[in-house]
Amino acid sequence: MPVPLMIFYAVNLLTFVLFGWDKWQSTRKGRRIPERVLLGCAFFGGTVAAKAAQLFFNHKTKKQPFKSRLNVILGAQLAVLALFAWA
Template structure:
């Protein structure tokens, strides 16, 4: 079970990272963007660490509100869940 969870989290974080990268590329090229809802959903499903990493690396959506606040709230929720699982 733990191995399956680790594989899932690795995959969803990689997906979130690449979604953010693709959206940044589309923004630069003035192409149709990936909806914010999809980016945040991917983060909420476990890809928040990849999403935050991509946000910082690509400097993408770092000032856009409320997107930034929602992403950081998702990060806080996942961190709290991780701590709870670690110390329960």
């Protein structure tokens, strides 16, 4: 398996786990994962897992500006992929 693909899978797995941990901690009034960490994981390739975790855990689906920022990251990544596909 190519290294970039392994990194992609690892970042997405980490992102999904962090969203799940943050949701679990929120129900227990425990120590939360900072939003900048969750968004940072999405920015560095974990957007697929971040969106999946939002749906799976029903977590941060309405919280603003988090939701908007995650959607901006997704849009920017899709735009970059479109540019690479077009070039």
